[in-house]
Amino acid sequence: xxxxxxxxxxxxxxxxxxxxxxxxxxxxxxxxxxxxxxxxxxxxxxxxxxxxxxxxxxxxxxxxxxxxxxxxxxxxxxxxxxxxxxxxxxxxxxxxxxxxxxxxxxxxxxxxxxxxxxxxxxxxxxxxxxxxxxxxxxxxxxxxxxxxxxxxxxxxxxxxxxxxxxxxxxxxxxxxxxxxxxxxxxxxxxxxxxxxxxxxxxxxx
Numbered sequence: 138x139x140x141x142x143x144x145x146x147x148x149x150x151x152x153x154x155x156x157x158x159x160x161x162x163x164x165x166x167x168x169x170x171x172x173x174x175x176x177x178x179x180x181x182x183x184x185x186x187x188x189x190x191x192x193x194x195x196x197x198x199x200x201x202x203x204x205x206x207x208x209x210x211x212x213x214x215x216x217x218x219x220x221x222x223x224x225x226x227x228x229x230x231x232x233x234x235x236x237x238x239x240x241x242x243x244x245x246x247x248x249x250x251x252x253x254x255x256x257x258x259x260x261x262x263x264x265x266x267x268x269x270x271x272x273x274x275x276x277x278x279x280x281x282x283x284x285x286x287x288x289x290x291x292x293x294x295x296x297x298x299x300x301x302x303x304x305x306x307x308x309x310x311x312x313x314x315x316x317x318x319x320x321x322x323x324x325x326x327x328x329x330x331x332x333x334x335x336x337x338x339x340x341x342x
Contacts, residue, residue: 204257221308
C-alpha cells in the first residue's frame with residue numbers, strides 16, 4: 138500500500154497537468170459554442186447599417202437648372218449631388234455661357250439642396266443682376282438695387298461691405314449657397330458684430 142502511494146506521489150505533476158489541460162479544453166469548447174451567437178448579432182447590426190445607407194442613396198432632390206447650359210430644365214438628382222453634378226446633368230455649359238463669371242461665382246463643390254434654382258450667367262450679363270442669379274437655395278423675393286446678394290456677388294462687391302475684406306469675401310464665396318443671410322453667422326463666415334453692420338445691405342436669393 139505504501140509502495141502504491143509513493144508511486145502516486147511521484148506522478149502528481151503529470152496528473153495535475155492532465156487535469157488542468159482538460160479544464161482548459163472544456164473552457165475552449167464552451168467558448169466555441171457561444172461564438173456563433175456573437176457573430177449572428179454582429180451580422181445583424183451590419184445588415185441594418187447597409188440598409189440605412191441604401192435607403193439614403195435612394196433619396197433624390199429636385200433642382201431647376203437654367204441659363205447657360207445645354208439642356209435647361211428641372212432635374213432629379215441624388216441627395217448628395219454637388220453643383221458640378223447638376224451642370225453635368227444639364228449637358229454642361231453652353232457656348233454662350235459666361236465662363237469667367239462661372240469660374241468666379243459658382244462653387245462647383247457646393248452641395249445642392251432640394252428645391253434649389255441654379256442660374257448659369259450668360260455672356261453680357263452682370264454678376265449682380267437679377268437675370269444672372271446663381272444662388273443654390275430655394276428662397277424667393279426681390280431686393281432693392283442697393284442690396285448685395287451674397288449668393289451671386291463678386292469678390293469686389295462683397296469687399297465693398299463694411300468690415301469685409303478680401304479674405305472674408307473669399308470665405309463668403311466658398312461658403313455658398315446660403316438659404317438666408319443668418320447663415321453667414323451660423324457657418325462662422327463672419328462674427329456677430331460684422332453681421333450687424335452689413336445685414337441691412339445684403340440678401341440671400
